[in-house]
Amino acid sequence: MQVPVTASSKEKTKDPKPRSLRLIYAGLILSALMLAGSGVWYIAVTGLVGLKKWDFDAYGVRPMILAVCGGALLILTLLCYFVHPALRNRSHRLALDLWKDRYRYSLILPGLIVVFVFSYMPMYGIILGFKDYKIKSGIMFSQWVGTYHFERFFRSPVAGQTIWNTFFIGITQLIITFPVPIILALLMNELRSTAFRRTIQTIIYLPHFISWVIMYSLLFSLFSITSGLVNKLLMSLGSPAINLLSDPNKFYGMLYSTSIWKEAGWGTIIYMAAIAGVDQEMYEAAYLDGANRWQQCIHITLPSIAFAITTMLILNVGSVMGANFDQIMNLRTAATQTTVAQVIDTYVYDMGVGKGQYDLSTAIGLFQQIVNCILLFVSNYVVKKMSGEGFF
């Protein structure tokens, strides 16, 4: 545990940390075991009493055995807990510290509970990806099927196309949209009038604040095949209407351009802040040495914001597979949703929520999560090797 050595915490650094740390870990492990024990016991007893209809037979464990195991685990851990040194010996340093900080623990408690309930409890549901889900058995007592769902997904003809679409859209969208905010910020920095620049900033941040639902409404008002303004203009000029919204060939173009329209302006905030932090004397020195604005931009501004660019790149690469779910959900149409617009996220949604195949779509979602994590860590590693600066 790292403690910043300040005047206030100097006396704490003398504390035998390893010992109290061990105690904390022991306490946590005991709590986890206690939780597991009470969970098993709860299931077994509610099953025995008949309160819940757990499918014990399909699971192959007798409820009586479960009840005994769970109960024993619970009682043992409870006993261990009460002979825990920190609790038995109240004068112990750790107990004192915990008591002294009780208000701060009470401050962080609601947050920790929310994270547990809404982020950690669903993780238990991931085992659904390895089970054959039956509603009456629930997640816990459905039959294990190993990697059946993964095999089923990878063997299906949809898989190849879906995975390909996901990567293709993610990577091309990253390549096409990522440089735009940087270029915009560099150009915006060259605007001489501050008032004009502020106005432009106000305008280009605006689209970030509207939802993709509204974004689709805007597109619809312009490009709807029958009533969109652009198509009406084209038709009154005698040229054929362009079918932007439901033509599979134009889908990717629509994705890229709407992404740029909506998020490029917002993306400039970070680069503008980084540019504002550049030392002005460097520009003066460069100017005296005869560097023109282009050279100043390339040799001073760009290297100065390299760290911001790296950070944003890692963040973007990490979410390359799942960043545009909202966008695709709103921009896809009947003509595109099973072909070019089918990405893993939408497939998980269609299979899970649409067709009720919870187990299959959990498995696919897990596959995507793992790939995402790998991408994030690999990109961080690569950037660290290349520039010496990683994100974490």
Next chain:
Amino acid sequence: MARKAALSQNHIRRSVGDHIFNTCNIVLFILIAIVILFPFFNVFAISLTSNVEYMREPYIIWPKEPTLEAYEYIFSTSLIPRSYALTILITVAATALSTLVTSMLAYGLCRGDLHGQKFFMIYLLITMFFSGGLIPNYMNITKTLGWSNNLLALIVPNSVSVFNFIIVRSFFRQLPPSLEESARIDGASEWTILFRIIYPLSIPTLATVAMFVAVGTWNSWFSAMLYMRDEKLYPLQLIVRNFVVHEARPADMQNMEGLRDAAGNRIFLNETGLKMACAVATVLPMVIIYPFIQKYFEKGMTIGAVKG
């Protein structure tokens, strides 16, 4: 920036190329501004167009006789006003809850001298990289918590965002520790310190975080689609989505055929105009509030990115 501007303006040698570049740059940004603002203008124009004019004219930039009938109609149904109230309620509740819980968490963990500090940080950061996924989340909220058709499902689940937590925490860490120390010596409890000393000092940061949550909640439709069965509990975005994206007119608007004007003639409303009126009504609060919060979010985004 000012010195740089002064330097280049006072100098005699401003080349022709410089002037051309400046002009092109300004023109480019004016074009960008038009491209961004025109769709909003167009949606607003369509929402003010009557059906007759919409059918008659080949194209409409701005209606010759603007009419508010689409707005009058959508606010005369019970669906849209109720949904408006509901969306405001959800947004306010989620924002208040999230700002409170996140800032409490950030304050408790900001000094780094709590037992288990490292564990708590890792516990929070893991959720940034890994989550249960769509279906486990769905099962958790509908089956385990039993919150389907319950507004809590739209308010509580996102109340701790680790990204916002990092923003607030890094701001709290910049405050001098002596502030808390002196208050503590005077006998103030941690809750008093947080509410009386820390909060008043960090209003810009809290406003940024509150704004992120408010915008996110106002714009969200997906969780409502998952958890709400009853159209009466739909937030605005979901109604607009069903209406515009799926072209399914809300149940409350089905009786449009029965509309009569004062003389008893049937009124035909402009269907696209109705959709666009719903969209304008949905986006309006955001556009109105947005200029006031701009100075906050620029700062907040920067803290989050640099310290992240």
